[in-house]
Amino acid sequence: MASTTSITSNSITITRLPRKEKYYQSSHHIGKVPTSFINPWPSFRKYSPLDILLTSQRDRDYKPVPSRNQLVAIQKPDWGAGKEGLKATWIGHASFLVETSAIEGAERGVRVLFDPLFSERTSPVTWAGPKRYTPTPCRLDELPGVDLVVISHDHYDHMDSDTLSKIYASRKGKVHFLVALGNASRLRGFGIGEKDVTELDWWDGVKVDVPGVASVAMTCTPSQHSSGRGIWDQASTLWCSWVLVAGSLGSTSATSHPSTSEKVFFAGDTGYRYVPKEAKDSDMPHCPAFKDIGEAFGPLSLSLLPIGLYSPRHLLSPVHCNAEDALCLHKDLKSRKSIGMHYGTVRGGISQYFEEVTEPPRRFREVCENDGRIWGEELGLLNVGETLVIP
Template sequence: MAVTAPVVVSIPAQRAQEDNKEAGGLAPLAHHKKKGGFVNPWDSFTDQGMSPFVLWQMWRDWQSHPIPPPELLPQIVPVNWGQSSSASPAETAAWSKDLKSTWLGHACFLVEWPTPEGAPAGTRGARVLFDPVFSNRCSPSQYIGPARVTKPPINLKELPHVDAVVISHNHYDHLDVATLKHIASQPEGTVHFFAPLGNASWFTSTIGVKKDQVTELDWWGERDLKVKVGEGEGTEAHLRITATPCQHFTGRGLHDRNDTLWASWAVTSPTGGSVWFGGDTGYKSVPRGATSEEGLPVCPAFAEIGRRFGGFDLACIPIGAYSPRHIMSKVHCSPEDAVELHVAVKSKKSIGMHWATWVLTDEEMTEPPKRLRAACEVKGITPDQFGVCAIGETVRITPSLPSV
């Protein structure tokens, strides 16, 4: 089929402003600094900064944890995008009605929505790629910085055509120049990039995309995306993409801290299938020397997300890079925090991400899923409701009724 450009439809600005006024009782732009840049506007965030001494201590602690042997790390499986090559027509029809999510390592997921109603057999659904990073190092340079411990399950050239790329924030383990340049080399104009406020100029200057190929959104801002996924009638897929709040920070250099916004994302479809992508986020701020995390203020944004959307078929929630707690808790969830997010956003099925790809913090690399399972058991949450998957594995979910 001839590939055409996705169409982005604006939602009235007044609606986004009215929604923002409801968010936790905050003023509409409480996360905006008066002179530019952004802040976390909740009691759950305390910014103590990171002095060179603290960073040196963290680096020293990282070195004290040897990388586990490959057999203890996440399994890497062949990618089949959830469909067997020997599938029967009935199996293929069932596959086309499902929401399909493939973990490509760290925070990268390729999600394919159900085929549009009435589309011919074999027509795919809309594809959204979240936070793709295929480079070896999450660093300004591919010569220094954290190198991958687990590899992507496919070569970047094997990535299928994607309709939209959604970026949570500009840290190097979520925003990668080489990966995005490759994706932007799809037939001109056939992929659209979504990112939080302040990132559009980076995409045009660094990745080289045109202005009409990138949309930046504030928290609660949303756009409708129309994608042609086949020939003829009934082959236009519709998605609604909404930037939702989270608790984090940004910066790619020494002098741009919080100049751009960070976000989680909700992507929903009128044909069924709703996904919440957590990006990077903390949930609370744990003081140094704390013996318990009970009673600390928690970020109210996630309960608000759950209330507004009424729940999600799938949530991708970070479970790693949380230690030491007095430093990392404000910007990265522990597995126990991740379970609270799963409950707050009312997810039917959640997959743990942001672990075992790079050594970023000082917890042992195989610890996050163990703590996740223990925390889920306390809440009565089954492995099928919240767990982890293999790198390259496609998880299929039967979508709920249309959510928009």
């Protein structure tokens, strides 16, 4: 990919970097100019609406949400105030605010907001659909001013139109949006200006210069998932994960990733392998993309990994990780520290019949400790609103 530059209205400079051709293949495209996308690996199996319907009618056992004191704790965020280092604050579900370390002479680092979700429902309407059972730890207007909003895919629990529109209205001229192929038109539909959105394919990257703050490199990386906001637009936009690199970028280039850099992997939403009924996880092929990401960027300072909404396993394993999958991701990515997410906030229509909302964090800890990991050091969880600081 040729290096080109576009400048947003606030003079944030977006410079396209050469694609990582060693890892890139266009096998996820349908059509030379892609009109839809696929997961190109044996680790994926596509399920149909009939699969969902039949499964949802069998072995139903509604799992009520327990009382608040049995759920993930909530605390008022301080965004790591007064602390030095890479900061990551969990806002709930897959929403994180990441702030890089401040460079010499700057008052703060670059603030990157991943998959922000502040609405009560993950639905096209406000009166129906999955409703959050854990509130946000703060109001949207209490967020520190963000420089980048980064979206993994267009599902309602990751691309929340109301939240994105409000961020744009309050930060217009001071914020830029990064999305995967096909999603720029989604954001335009929310009223976000075309010049304030950059669209990337897997393994494409950009260098983002925030005046008076710092530079970061953002790379759109693969994930195993799906997309669509309705019946007729399934797989019409691309899904992805992201890698953020900050620190030792140099003044002109962000193509190399020295070990002194701060490197954050954001999984968004992903599966690791399809596991049919009666099969063992270890017998099934796993998605090879994460070892590629680990090779290209590892060791990673921090990985934000999904651990919930995986049941029923035979149906959701292609697109959602359980605890065992998340641990495999951690290893494939060569991550120094990983934090679980995508649980404890909202659940899909089918998971309420198969998965206790308190199961994912408990299971994640058990799986990690059984693997000999020291809980809270290499792997762990956060309270909603809690900030992890990596010096």
